[in-house]
Amino acid sequence: MIHIKELHKSYITGTNSLHVLKGIDLSIASGEFVSIMGSSGSGKSTLLNILGILDNYDKGNYRLDGNLIAKMSEKKAAAFRNQLIGFVFQSFNLISFKNALENVALPLYYQKVSRRKRNLIAMEYLDKMGLAEWAHHMPNELSGGQKQRVAIARALISKPKVILADEPTGALDTQTSYEVMDILKEVNGQGITILIVTHEHDIAAMTNRIIRLRDGVIAEDIRNGEVKKMKEMAFAAAN
């Protein structure tokens, strides 16, 4: 699904150049549930933005679902984002003056789906999230967990291949975090590839693969079985 080779990215601020990603090689197969960890400044958010075509990269190459994502027109990028990717953000990023239903329906608006039809589909997705009766509430009337569920419904409505989640539980308490993770797991169970960026070990432990970044390179790449082992170690350490 995702294939990255020798990916480099630097930010230029004035005369300083900050080399954030220093050659990343990464392959994520379809249906994987991956978390990216790392301390702040390790480049994990930058990597996620590049994967989401929200930002461009300097060197290397990136293929998403077989498409080479290189310098392209904003229009084409928009089409890829719309069709292949669903975003979930730490701060939810719901549009404040639209109600839950309209927020969920937004990606379909950009697919030129008729209003009636997209509201119907949006209702369906909200219902799946258990939010049917909140459909006509504005985001500021919803709790954090509800907002994130609305955001997930919005990410799912365009039937993307990949869900990219940047600290999806960062603004939530433990209880709600786990609920959100349960939902993401369920989504993953339907075959959608999920990538989350997190710095919480317990959240990362719920995924099937952990990629740890350090100073712009991949320091660790641990898969399922190993994750369980690590979980036990973490448990042991906590006691």
Added chain:
Amino acid sequence: MFDLDKWQEIFSTIRQNKLRTFLTAFSVAWGIIMLVILLGSGYGLENGVREEFEGDAVNYLSVNPGMTSKAYKGTKPGKPVSFTNEDRDLLTRMPGVTASSARTRIFGSGVISYKNEYGAFDIFCCHPEYAQVESIRMIEGRFLNQADIQHTRKVVSLGKIVADALFKNGEKPLGKYIRVNDVLFLVVGVFDDPGGDRDMSRIYIPISTAQKAFNRGNSINNVCVIMDGATPEDSRKAEEEIKQTLSARHHFDPTDTRALFIYNTINEYQRFMQLFAGIRIFIWFIGVGTIIAGIVGVSNIMMIVVKERTKEIGIRKSMGATPSSIVGLILQESVLITALAGYAGLVIGVVLLEVVGNNMPNVDYFSNPEIKLDVAVSATVLLVVAGMIAGFVPARRAASVKPVDALRDE
């Protein structure tokens, strides 16, 4: 463009920012109200002056004798110049002159009566050609004619107001005899004059009859020279020629400015028309300036709108919004605000003009302030274009922000 969803998007953002939208709309509407009032007043002024001119023809020179102020060939200053029939004949023979009339006014002194009705009205003694000078329109009967002059007939043409004053109870004036300074005159016509009430409170009698009946010999007070088709330049040349001819005949210095007074309507009219051309340019200059100020205002507000909505634009982009859809969103909002507000301003301005125009007392040189339909329509089109220009720069900026930067914006 006529995508219902987009409109709903726009209305929801407008609903979010009622005050801001109102202020923007107000500045545009105000600009248009100002423009409409300016243009309307300009037209009012022009209409008013044109009406003043319409009262009389604008192709004649009125030549009035004065009193010399300079010594000339042995005569002392202070000699009055007086015209006779020969002066009129002399001026009629000048090149470019198509018609002419003498005029002798007997002001208010004449008591005019019919049966028991009487009044004091101005008595104008003239040639038939004078009808052209006053732009007279006959209601019934006729004006004076050449036969009246030749045979010194005692006939009279009455102004509408005079006829109404003398002939009560639906009596017909035509064919009746009225008394003018105790001399009986036959009424041959009643006329209307666009020059207004003063011009209709007159009676016209043949100059030849007046000279005989009222012992005026062959003297006349004034000569009106009609120069049909003359350019202002021709008229100025004719003015000079008149001065030369008459100074030679009456022995006064041709440079004496007090001996002769010539009122040149051809030249005067041109001067007014030039003034209006100037005023019109000035009004448009101010008006366009006001609109530009409005555009800058809208552009400024849209700039703020874009800044405030950066994050939202980022979210939309991450959901797959294309740059053109973002441009459309901002542009459409800007066009909507300017077009609606501008239209409202246009309507308010026109209503104001109408109210003022209908309730205004009759003032000289100002009437019927109005704005022509084509001007109103072009102003509206201008507004829509202005809205587009105002929205375009901010919209381009909104569309060009990188999504990652837009999302980071708080």
